[in-house]
Amino acid sequence: MDRTTQPHIFLSEIKRLPSIRTLYLNNGVKMYLIDIENSEMVRLDLMFKGGMWVQDRPIQALLALGNMKEGAAGKSAEQINELIDYHGAALSTTVAKTFAALTVTCLHKHLKNVTDIIKDVVSDPKYDEEVMRVKVQQMRTSHEIQAQRVKTQAEWLFFNEMFGKSHPMASFPEIRDFNDANTDMIKVYYDRFLGHKNCTILLSGKINDSTIQIVEQAFGNTEWGGNCLRDDVDELMKKHDFIFYNAKHGLTRFEMPQKTVQSNIMSGLVLNKMTGKDKAVMMITNCLLGGFFGSRLMKNIREEKGLTYGIYSYILANHLFNVLCISTDTTNEMTDLVIEEINKELDKLANEYVDENELDIVKNYFAGTICRAYEASLAYPARIMKLIATNEKIDEVMELQRFYAEIKPKDITDFASKFLDKERVLWAVAGSAN
Numbered sequence: 093m094d095r096t097t098q099p100h101i102f103l104s105e106i107k108r109l110p111s112i113r114t115l116y117l118n119n120g121v122k123m124y125l126i127d128i129e130n131s132e133m134v135r136l137d138l139m140f141k142g143g144m145w146v147q148d149r150p151i152q153a154l155l156a157l158g159n160m161k162e163g164a165a166g167k168s169a170e171q172i173n174e175l176i177d178y179h180g181a182a183l184s185t186t187v188a189k190t191f192a193a194l195t196v197t198c199l200h201k202h203l204k205n206v207t208d209i210i211k212d213v214v215s216d217p218k219y220d221e222e223v224m225r226v227k228v229q230q231m232r233t234s235h236e237i238q239a240q241r242v243k244t245q246a247e248w249l250f251f252n253e254m255f256g257k258s259h260p261m262a263s264f265p266e267i268r269d270f271n272d273a274n275t276d277m278i279k280v281y282y283d284r285f286l287g288h289k290n291c292t293i294l295l296s297g298k299i300n301d302s303t304i305q306i307v308e309q310a311f312g313n314t315e316w317g318g319n320c321l322r323d324d325v326d327e328l329m330k331k332h333d334f335i336f337y338n339a340k341h342g343l344t345r346f347e348m349p350q351k352t353v354q355s356n357i358m359s360g361l362v363l364n365k366m367t368g369k370d371k372a373v374m375m376i377t378n379c380l381l382g383g384f385f386g387s388r389l390m391k392n393i394r395e396e397k398g399l400t401y402g403i404y405s406y407i408l409a410n411h412l413f414n415v416l417c418i419s420t421d422t423t424n425e426m427t428d429l430v431i432e433e434i435n436k437e438l439d440k441l442a443n444e445y446v447d448e449n450e451l452d453i454v455k456n457y458f459a460g461t462i463c464r465a466y467e468a469s470l471a472y473p474a475r476i477m478k479l480i481a482t483n484e485k486i487d488e489v490m491e492l493q494r495f496y497a498e499i500k501p502k503d504i505t506d507f508a509s510k511f512l513d514k515e516r517v518l519w520a521v522a523g524s525a526n
Contacts, residue, residue, distance in 0.1 A: 110296075110472060112486060115304075117312025121288050124486075125304065126296035126473060134200050134297040135470050136207065136307065138214060139193045139477050141292070142285045145410075146328045150265035151231065151273060155224065156281040157185040157192050162223045165212035169223065172209060181206045183213075186474075189260060190329070190410050191481040192285075197470060200298045207310040215316040217282065219275040232270040242348060243421065245522035246356035249346045254362070254415075254518050259332055261415070287317025290325050292480065294473045329411060341515065343431075346522040355424050355523025357431065360417040361516045363407075367484070372495035373507045374407065374414070380446065380454045380504065381405045381437060382418055384461075388437050389418070397433065399426050411483045416512070424523050431519060438517070441508035445501040455496055462489060462496075 113125040147153045161183060162169040176183050181198035194214060198206045238244045251262040288311065295307055341361070366374050382389035382405030389403045403420035422430045466472060466489060479486050 109466065109487065109490065112476075117293075117308050119288050119312055119315060121291050121293055121312055123293040123295060123307070123312070124476065125299050126294060126476070127299050128297050128470070128472070131297045131470075132200055133197060133470060134203050134295070134299075134303065135195065135197045135473055136203075136210070137193050137195045137294040137296075137473050137477060138210075138311070139191055139292045139294060139480070140286055140290050141191055141325050141481070142290070142329065143188045143191045143481070144263050145190050145260040146285060146325060147260075147263070147281060149272075149277065150263050150269045151228075152277055152281045153187045153192055153285075154231070155227065155273060156278045156286060157187050157194065158227060159219055159224055159278060160185065160194065160213050160217045160286075162227070163218040163220050165216040165218075167212065172213065175209050176206070179206050183210070188478075188481065191477060193477060200303065203303060204306050207306055211310045211316070214286065219278050219282075221275050224273070224275055224278065228270050228273045231265075232267070235265060235267075235270070240350070242352055242354060242356040242522045243358075243419070245346050245348065246358040246419075246520050249344060249522060250358040250360070250417075250518060250520035253340050253344050253520060254360075255332075261332075261410075283318035283320070285318065285320050285325060287320045288315055289317075290320040291317070294476060296470060296473045332412065341518050343519040343521070346520070348522060348524055352524045353423065354421045355427050355521050356419065356421050357427060357434075358417065358419050358520045358522075359431070359434065359517050360405075360415055361512070361518065363414040363416055363511055365411075365413050367488075368491070369495045369498075369503075370507075372492050373499055373503050374511075375492075376451075376454060376458060376496060376499050377441065377504050377507050377512075378405050378407050378416060379458045380451070381441060384454075384457050386453065386457070388440070389420075389434065392437060393420070393430060393433050397429075399423075399430050399433070403430075409478075409482050411481065424525070427521050427523070435514045435517075438508070438512050438514045441504065442512060443509070444505070446504050448501065451499070451501060451504070455499065459493070459496060462493070 111127045113127075115123055115125065117123055144153050161172055164172065179198055179202040181196055181202060183194070183196045186193045186195065194210070196206055196210055248264050251264070255261045291311075293307065293311060295303065363374065379387065381387060382403060387405070389405065393399050393403050394401065400420045400422045403418070405416060405418045408415040408417060418434060420430060465475065476486050479488065485491075
Protein backbone atom coordinates (compact mmCIF):
# COMPACT_ATOMS: atom_id res chain seq x y z
CA MET A 93 0.00 0.00 0.00
CA ASP A 94 1.31 3.44 -0.98
CA ARG A 95 0.69 5.58 2.09
CA THR A 96 2.10 8.70 0.43
CA THR A 97 -0.88 8.96 -1.92
CA GLN A 98 -4.25 9.96 -0.52
CA PRO A 99 -6.94 7.44 -1.46
CA HIS A 100 -9.95 8.58 -3.44
CA ILE A 101 -12.77 9.77 -1.18
CA PHE A 102 -16.33 9.05 -2.22
CA LEU A 103 -18.96 11.65 -1.40
CA SER A 104 -21.46 10.68 1.26
CA GLU A 105 -24.80 10.00 -0.36
CA ILE A 106 -28.39 9.37 0.66
CA LYS A 107 -29.43 6.20 -1.14
CA ARG A 108 -33.07 6.20 -0.17
CA LEU A 109 -35.49 8.55 1.57
CA PRO A 110 -38.45 7.40 3.67
CA SER A 111 -41.39 6.76 1.38
CA ILE A 112 -43.92 9.57 1.22
CA ARG A 113 -47.54 9.04 0.23
CA THR A 114 -50.18 11.71 -0.23
CA LEU A 115 -53.92 11.58 0.32
CA TYR A 116 -56.76 14.04 0.75
CA LEU A 117 -59.10 13.74 3.72
CA ASN A 118 -62.88 14.11 3.43
CA ASN A 119 -62.80 17.80 4.34
CA GLY A 120 -60.12 18.57 1.74
CA VAL A 121 -57.07 18.60 4.03
CA LYS A 122 -53.93 17.31 2.29
CA MET A 123 -51.99 14.73 4.31
CA TYR A 124 -48.47 13.45 3.75
CA LEU A 125 -47.75 9.97 5.10
CA ILE A 126 -44.06 9.46 5.87
CA ASP A 127 -43.27 5.81 6.60
CA ILE A 128 -40.30 5.36 8.94
CA GLU A 129 -39.28 1.74 9.38
CA ASN A 130 -38.86 0.15 12.81
CA SER A 131 -40.36 3.09 14.68
CA GLU A 132 -42.86 2.82 17.50
CA MET A 133 -43.12 6.59 17.60
CA VAL A 134 -45.54 8.74 15.66
CA ARG A 135 -45.13 12.42 14.84
CA LEU A 136 -48.13 14.51 13.83
CA ASP A 137 -47.66 17.98 12.34
CA LEU A 138 -50.53 20.37 11.63
CA MET A 139 -48.93 22.89 9.29
CA PHE A 140 -50.58 26.23 8.52
CA LYS A 141 -49.43 28.32 5.58
CA GLY A 142 -48.47 31.92 6.26
CA GLY A 143 -46.67 32.16 9.59
CA MET A 144 -45.27 35.63 10.29
CA TRP A 145 -45.55 36.56 6.60
CA VAL A 146 -49.31 37.15 6.84
CA GLN A 147 -49.64 38.63 10.33
CA ASP A 148 -50.90 42.20 10.71
CA ARG A 149 -48.62 43.01 13.63
CA PRO A 150 -45.43 41.57 15.20
CA ILE A 151 -45.96 38.78 17.80
CA GLN A 152 -49.53 38.15 16.53
CA ALA A 153 -48.67 34.73 15.05
CA LEU A 154 -46.49 33.77 18.03
CA LEU A 155 -49.29 34.51 20.48
CA ALA A 156 -51.97 32.80 18.39
CA LEU A 157 -49.99 29.54 18.19
CA GLY A 158 -48.33 29.73 21.59
CA ASN A 159 -51.59 30.30 23.46
CA MET A 160 -53.52 27.51 21.75
CA LYS A 161 -52.60 25.01 24.44
CA GLU A 162 -53.23 27.46 27.29
CA GLY A 163 -56.81 26.31 27.68
CA ALA A 164 -59.23 24.72 25.23
CA ALA A 165 -62.70 23.11 25.14
CA GLY A 166 -63.30 23.63 28.84
CA LYS A 167 -59.86 22.34 29.89
CA SER A 168 -57.25 24.51 31.60
CA ALA A 169 -53.63 24.67 30.52
CA GLU A 170 -52.73 22.48 33.51
CA GLN A 171 -55.25 19.82 32.51
CA ILE A 172 -54.07 19.80 28.90
CA ASN A 173 -50.42 19.50 29.95
CA GLU A 174 -51.24 16.74 32.44
CA LEU A 175 -53.04 14.72 29.76
CA ILE A 176 -50.16 15.20 27.33
CA ASP A 177 -47.61 14.15 29.97
CA TYR A 178 -49.72 11.18 31.11
CA HIS A 179 -49.51 9.70 27.62
CA GLY A 180 -45.78 10.37 27.33
CA ALA A 181 -46.30 12.82 24.49
CA ALA A 182 -44.55 16.07 23.60
CA LEU A 183 -46.43 19.08 22.23
CA SER A 184 -44.71 22.07 20.63
CA THR A 185 -45.43 24.94 18.28
CA THR A 186 -43.33 26.49 15.52
CA VAL A 187 -43.81 29.95 14.05
CA ALA A 188 -41.56 30.62 11.07
CA LYS A 189 -41.55 33.34 8.44
CA THR A 190 -43.74 31.43 5.97
CA PHE A 191 -45.52 28.77 8.02
CA ALA A 192 -46.69 27.86 11.48
CA ALA A 193 -47.12 24.38 12.92
CA LEU A 194 -48.38 22.48 15.92
CA THR A 195 -46.39 19.28 16.47
CA VAL A 196 -47.01 16.31 18.74
CA THR A 197 -44.96 13.13 19.13
CA CYS A 198 -46.07 10.04 21.04
CA LEU A 199 -46.01 6.27 21.01
CA HIS A 200 -48.23 4.71 18.37
CA LYS A 201 -50.46 3.10 21.02
CA HIS A 202 -51.33 6.51 22.53
CA LEU A 203 -52.10 8.29 19.25
CA LYS A 204 -55.90 8.10 19.63
CA ASN A 205 -55.93 9.71 23.07
CA VAL A 206 -53.39 12.34 22.09
CA THR A 207 -55.17 13.37 18.87
CA ASP A 208 -58.40 13.85 20.85
CA ILE A 209 -56.56 16.39 23.00
CA ILE A 210 -54.97 18.12 20.00
CA LYS A 211 -58.32 18.33 18.24
CA ASP A 212 -59.70 20.30 21.19
CA VAL A 213 -56.64 22.55 21.18
CA VAL A 214 -56.94 23.54 17.52
CA SER A 215 -60.74 23.51 17.29
CA ASP A 216 -61.68 25.42 20.42
CA PRO A 217 -58.78 27.36 21.99
CA LYS A 218 -59.75 29.62 24.89
CA TYR A 219 -57.63 32.71 24.50
CA ASP A 220 -57.75 33.90 28.10
CA GLU A 221 -56.72 37.54 28.57
CA GLU A 222 -54.96 36.97 31.89
CA VAL A 223 -52.97 33.99 30.63
CA MET A 224 -52.03 35.93 27.51
CA ARG A 225 -50.82 38.89 29.60
CA VAL A 226 -48.42 36.64 31.51
CA LYS A 227 -46.99 35.29 28.27
CA VAL A 228 -46.70 38.77 26.76
CA GLN A 229 -44.80 39.99 29.82
CA GLN A 230 -42.39 37.05 29.49
CA MET A 231 -41.89 37.87 25.82
CA ARG A 232 -41.34 41.54 26.60
CA THR A 233 -38.69 40.74 29.21
CA SER A 234 -36.90 38.45 26.77
CA HIS A 235 -37.12 41.15 24.09
CA GLU A 236 -35.58 43.77 26.39
CA ILE A 237 -32.70 41.44 27.28
CA GLN A 238 -32.05 40.60 23.63
CA ALA A 239 -32.10 44.30 22.72
CA GLN A 240 -28.97 44.81 24.84
CA ARG A 241 -26.93 42.52 22.57
CA VAL A 242 -24.95 43.96 19.66
CA LYS A 243 -25.80 40.90 17.53
CA THR A 244 -29.53 41.50 17.97
CA GLN A 245 -29.30 45.21 17.14
CA ALA A 246 -27.19 44.53 14.06
CA GLU A 247 -29.70 41.95 12.84
CA TRP A 248 -32.65 44.30 13.38
CA LEU A 249 -30.80 47.13 11.65
CA PHE A 250 -29.80 44.93 8.72
CA PHE A 251 -33.28 43.63 7.94
CA ASN A 252 -34.98 46.98 8.59
CA GLU A 253 -32.60 48.72 6.20
CA MET A 254 -32.73 45.95 3.62
CA PHE A 255 -36.51 45.48 3.48
CA GLY A 256 -38.23 48.25 5.44
CA LYS A 257 -40.17 47.77 8.67
CA SER A 258 -43.41 46.89 6.89
CA HIS A 259 -41.88 43.82 5.24
CA PRO A 260 -42.28 40.36 6.84
CA MET A 261 -38.51 39.82 6.78
CA ALA A 262 -38.20 42.78 9.19
CA SER A 263 -41.14 41.86 11.42
CA PHE A 264 -39.41 42.61 14.73
CA PRO A 265 -41.53 43.72 17.70
CA GLU A 266 -41.18 47.00 19.54
CA ILE A 267 -42.23 47.75 23.11
CA ARG A 268 -45.56 49.20 21.98
CA ASP A 269 -46.43 45.87 20.34
CA PHE A 270 -46.29 44.17 23.73
CA ASN A 271 -48.30 46.96 25.36
CA ASP A 272 -51.01 46.80 22.67
CA ALA A 273 -51.35 43.00 22.56
CA ASN A 274 -54.83 41.65 23.29
CA THR A 275 -56.90 38.53 22.74
CA ASP A 276 -58.96 40.16 19.99
CA MET A 277 -55.80 40.51 17.92
CA ILE A 278 -55.01 36.83 18.48
CA LYS A 279 -58.52 35.70 17.57
CA VAL A 280 -58.30 37.61 14.29
CA TYR A 281 -55.18 35.65 13.34
CA TYR A 282 -56.76 32.36 14.42
CA ASP A 283 -59.89 33.01 12.41
CA ARG A 284 -57.99 33.98 9.27
CA PHE A 285 -55.20 31.39 9.22
CA LEU A 286 -55.60 28.54 11.72
CA GLY A 287 -58.19 26.14 10.40
CA HIS A 288 -58.65 23.07 8.23
CA LYS A 289 -58.93 25.16 5.05
CA ASN A 290 -55.35 26.35 5.52
CA CYS A 291 -53.89 23.15 6.98
CA THR A 292 -51.55 20.48 5.66
CA ILE A 293 -50.98 17.41 7.83
CA LEU A 294 -47.76 15.41 8.04
CA LEU A 295 -48.05 12.01 9.73
CA SER A 296 -44.70 10.31 10.29
CA GLY A 297 -43.41 7.16 11.93
CA LYS A 298 -45.28 3.88 12.27
CA ILE A 299 -48.02 4.25 9.64
CA ASN A 300 -50.80 1.72 9.10
CA ASP A 301 -54.53 1.77 8.40
CA SER A 302 -55.45 2.35 12.05
CA THR A 303 -53.02 5.29 12.31
CA ILE A 304 -54.52 6.95 9.26
CA GLN A 305 -58.05 6.32 10.50
CA ILE A 306 -57.32 7.91 13.88
CA VAL A 307 -56.00 11.11 12.30
CA GLU A 308 -58.80 11.22 9.73
CA GLN A 309 -61.47 10.89 12.44
CA ALA A 310 -59.91 13.75 14.38
CA PHE A 311 -59.06 16.19 11.59
CA GLY A 312 -60.47 14.95 8.31
CA ASN A 313 -64.22 14.51 8.53
CA THR A 314 -65.50 17.89 9.70
CA GLU A 315 -64.67 21.57 9.47
CA TRP A 316 -62.59 22.88 12.36
CA GLY A 317 -60.69 25.98 13.36
CA GLY A 318 -61.01 29.44 11.84
CA ASN A 319 -62.88 30.47 8.71
CA CYS A 320 -59.71 30.95 6.67
CA LEU A 321 -59.63 30.51 2.93
CA ARG A 322 -56.45 29.23 1.27
CA ASP A 323 -56.98 31.54 -1.73
CA ASP A 324 -56.82 34.54 0.60
CA VAL A 325 -53.63 33.19 2.17
CA ASP A 326 -52.08 32.60 -1.26
CA GLU A 327 -52.74 36.20 -2.25
CA LEU A 328 -51.12 37.51 0.93
CA MET A 329 -48.10 35.26 0.36
CA LYS A 330 -47.53 36.84 -3.06
CA LYS A 331 -46.99 40.28 -1.57
CA HIS A 332 -43.45 41.68 -1.40
CA ASP A 333 -42.23 39.63 -4.38
CA PHE A 334 -40.57 42.78 -5.75
CA ILE A 335 -38.09 43.19 -2.94
CA PHE A 336 -34.88 41.99 -4.58
CA TYR A 337 -35.10 44.84 -7.08
CA ASN A 338 -35.21 47.43 -4.30
CA ALA A 339 -32.79 45.95 -1.76
CA LYS A 340 -30.50 48.56 -0.19
CA HIS A 341 -26.70 48.45 -0.05
CA GLY A 342 -23.91 50.40 1.65
CA LEU A 343 -23.00 50.83 5.33
CA THR A 344 -25.24 51.85 8.22
CA ARG A 345 -24.42 51.91 11.95
CA PHE A 346 -26.27 51.66 15.25
CA GLU A 347 -24.74 53.22 18.34
CA MET A 348 -25.48 51.09 21.42
CA PRO A 349 -26.86 53.09 24.39
CA GLN A 350 -24.36 51.43 26.72
CA LYS A 351 -20.62 51.24 26.06
CA THR A 352 -19.59 47.94 24.44
CA VAL A 353 -16.22 46.32 23.87
CA GLN A 354 -17.30 44.56 20.69
CA SER A 355 -19.38 45.38 17.65
CA ASN A 356 -21.41 42.99 15.53
CA ILE A 357 -21.25 43.15 11.76
CA MET A 358 -24.24 41.84 9.83
CA SER A 359 -24.00 41.92 6.06
CA GLY A 360 -25.53 40.33 3.02
CA LEU A 361 -27.57 40.68 -0.12
CA VAL A 362 -30.74 39.36 -1.72
CA LEU A 363 -30.53 36.53 -4.25
CA ASN A 364 -33.13 35.26 -6.68
CA LYS A 365 -35.08 32.11 -5.95
CA MET A 366 -33.03 29.20 -7.29
CA THR A 367 -33.64 25.56 -8.14
CA GLY A 368 -31.70 22.64 -9.56
CA LYS A 369 -28.01 23.17 -10.29
CA ASP A 370 -28.19 26.91 -9.51
CA LYS A 371 -29.37 26.11 -5.99
CA ALA A 372 -26.66 23.48 -5.55
CA VAL A 373 -23.96 25.95 -6.61
CA MET A 374 -25.41 28.61 -4.29
CA MET A 375 -25.29 26.24 -1.31
CA ILE A 376 -21.73 25.06 -2.01
CA THR A 377 -20.53 28.64 -2.60
CA ASN A 378 -22.02 29.70 0.74
CA CYS A 379 -20.39 26.74 2.48
CA LEU A 380 -17.03 27.63 0.93
CA LEU A 381 -17.37 31.29 1.90
CA GLY A 382 -18.46 30.94 5.53
CA GLY A 383 -20.71 27.92 5.98
CA PHE A 384 -18.49 25.78 8.22
CA PHE A 385 -15.51 25.95 10.55
CA GLY A 386 -12.99 25.45 7.74
CA SER A 387 -14.46 28.13 5.48
CA ARG A 388 -12.48 30.96 3.86
CA LEU A 389 -13.86 33.61 6.19
CA MET A 390 -12.87 31.49 9.20
CA LYS A 391 -9.37 30.81 7.92
CA ASN A 392 -8.67 34.41 6.96
CA ILE A 393 -10.41 36.51 9.61
CA ARG A 394 -10.26 34.14 12.58
CA GLU A 395 -7.22 31.90 12.14
CA GLU A 396 -4.77 34.11 10.23
CA LYS A 397 -5.66 37.62 11.47
CA GLY A 398 -7.28 36.85 14.83
CA LEU A 399 -9.99 39.48 14.38
CA THR A 400 -12.91 37.37 15.65
CA TYR A 401 -13.80 34.20 17.53
CA GLY A 402 -16.17 33.15 14.77
CA ILE A 403 -17.61 34.30 11.46
CA TYR A 404 -20.27 32.52 9.45
CA SER A 405 -22.38 32.93 6.34
CA TYR A 406 -25.77 31.31 5.77
CA ILE A 407 -28.73 31.33 3.38
CA LEU A 408 -32.22 32.39 4.49
CA ALA A 409 -34.77 30.97 2.05
CA ASN A 410 -38.42 31.78 1.54
CA HIS A 411 -40.97 31.21 -1.23
CA LEU A 412 -39.93 34.34 -3.16
CA PHE A 413 -36.17 34.86 -2.79
CA ASN A 414 -33.04 34.02 -0.78
CA VAL A 415 -30.88 36.18 1.46
CA LEU A 416 -27.17 35.53 1.88
CA CYS A 417 -26.12 36.70 5.37
CA ILE A 418 -22.69 37.06 6.99
CA SER A 419 -22.38 37.67 10.74
CA THR A 420 -19.46 38.19 13.11
CA ASP A 421 -18.35 39.95 16.30
CA THR A 422 -15.11 41.93 16.52
CA THR A 423 -13.61 44.74 18.59
CA ASN A 424 -15.02 48.20 17.87
CA GLU A 425 -11.78 49.49 16.33
CA MET A 426 -11.47 46.53 13.93
CA THR A 427 -14.87 46.71 12.22
CA ASP A 428 -13.57 48.50 9.11
CA LEU A 429 -10.72 46.00 8.72
CA VAL A 430 -13.11 43.03 9.01
CA ILE A 431 -15.40 44.55 6.36
CA GLU A 432 -12.37 45.02 4.12
CA GLU A 433 -11.35 41.38 4.53
CA ILE A 434 -14.86 40.10 3.82
CA ASN A 435 -14.88 42.15 0.62
CA LYS A 436 -11.55 40.59 -0.36
CA GLU A 437 -13.01 37.11 0.03
CA LEU A 438 -16.02 38.04 -2.12
CA ASP A 439 -13.61 39.37 -4.77
CA LYS A 440 -11.54 36.18 -4.70
CA LEU A 441 -14.61 34.02 -5.22
CA ALA A 442 -15.64 36.09 -8.22
CA ASN A 443 -12.21 36.35 -9.85
CA GLU A 444 -10.15 33.27 -8.93
CA TYR A 445 -10.90 29.60 -9.52
CA VAL A 446 -11.24 27.54 -6.36
CA ASP A 447 -8.55 24.91 -5.85
CA GLU A 448 -9.89 21.41 -6.61
CA ASN A 449 -8.72 20.03 -3.25
CA GLU A 450 -10.43 22.86 -1.35
CA LEU A 451 -13.64 22.32 -3.30
CA ASP A 452 -13.54 18.58 -2.58
CA ILE A 453 -13.25 19.26 1.17
CA VAL A 454 -16.25 21.58 1.03
CA LYS A 455 -18.32 19.11 -0.99
CA ASN A 456 -17.43 16.27 1.40
CA TYR A 457 -18.40 18.33 4.42
CA PHE A 458 -21.64 19.50 2.86
CA ALA A 459 -22.61 16.01 1.71
CA GLY A 460 -22.08 14.74 5.24
CA THR A 461 -24.28 17.44 6.79
CA ILE A 462 -27.07 16.62 4.31
CA CYS A 463 -26.90 12.93 5.21
CA ARG A 464 -26.99 13.64 8.94
CA ALA A 465 -29.98 15.96 8.52
CA TYR A 466 -32.04 13.43 6.61
CA GLU A 467 -31.05 10.39 8.67
CA ALA A 468 -32.70 11.83 11.81
CA SER A 469 -35.99 10.09 11.15
CA LEU A 470 -38.44 12.08 13.25
CA ALA A 471 -36.68 15.33 12.32
CA TYR A 472 -37.31 14.58 8.64
CA PRO A 473 -40.85 16.07 8.65
CA ALA A 474 -39.43 19.44 9.76
CA ARG A 475 -37.34 19.54 6.59
CA ILE A 476 -40.38 18.57 4.52
CA MET A 477 -42.39 21.44 6.02
CA LYS A 478 -39.66 23.93 5.11
CA LEU A 479 -39.62 22.65 1.53
CA ILE A 480 -43.40 22.92 1.28
CA ALA A 481 -43.33 26.44 2.74
CA THR A 482 -40.70 27.59 0.21
CA ASN A 483 -42.49 25.98 -2.77
CA GLU A 484 -39.75 23.43 -3.41
CA LYS A 485 -39.93 19.75 -4.28
CA ILE A 486 -40.01 17.50 -1.23
CA ASP A 487 -37.64 15.00 -2.86
CA GLU A 488 -35.22 17.65 -4.12
CA VAL A 489 -32.31 16.32 -2.07
CA MET A 490 -31.95 13.30 -4.36
CA GLU A 491 -31.60 15.57 -7.40
CA LEU A 492 -29.34 18.06 -5.62
CA GLN A 493 -26.92 15.32 -4.55
CA ARG A 494 -26.04 14.72 -8.19
CA PHE A 495 -25.51 18.42 -8.83
CA TYR A 496 -23.30 18.81 -5.73
CA ALA A 497 -20.98 16.06 -6.97
CA GLU A 498 -20.70 17.62 -10.46
CA ILE A 499 -19.85 21.19 -9.38
CA LYS A 500 -16.59 22.51 -10.84
CA PRO A 501 -14.42 25.50 -9.82
CA LYS A 502 -15.73 27.43 -12.83
CA ASP A 503 -19.31 27.03 -11.54
CA ILE A 504 -18.33 28.73 -8.27
CA THR A 505 -16.58 31.61 -10.03
CA ASP A 506 -19.42 32.13 -12.48
CA PHE A 507 -21.97 32.21 -9.66
CA ALA A 508 -19.94 34.59 -7.49
CA SER A 509 -19.19 36.99 -10.35
CA LYS A 510 -22.87 37.08 -11.31
CA PHE A 511 -24.54 37.28 -7.90
CA LEU A 512 -22.02 38.17 -5.16
CA ASP A 513 -21.24 41.71 -6.24
CA LYS A 514 -19.71 43.48 -3.23
CA GLU A 515 -21.25 46.74 -4.44
CA ARG A 516 -24.69 45.24 -3.72
CA VAL A 517 -23.87 44.20 -0.15
CA LEU A 518 -25.62 45.90 2.77
CA TRP A 519 -23.52 46.32 5.92
CA ALA A 520 -25.06 46.88 9.36
CA VAL A 521 -22.78 47.50 12.36
CA ALA A 522 -23.98 47.71 15.96
CA GLY A 523 -21.62 48.67 18.77
CA SER A 524 -19.82 51.66 20.26
CA ALA A 525 -17.89 54.32 18.36
CA ASN A 526 -14.09 54.11 18.58
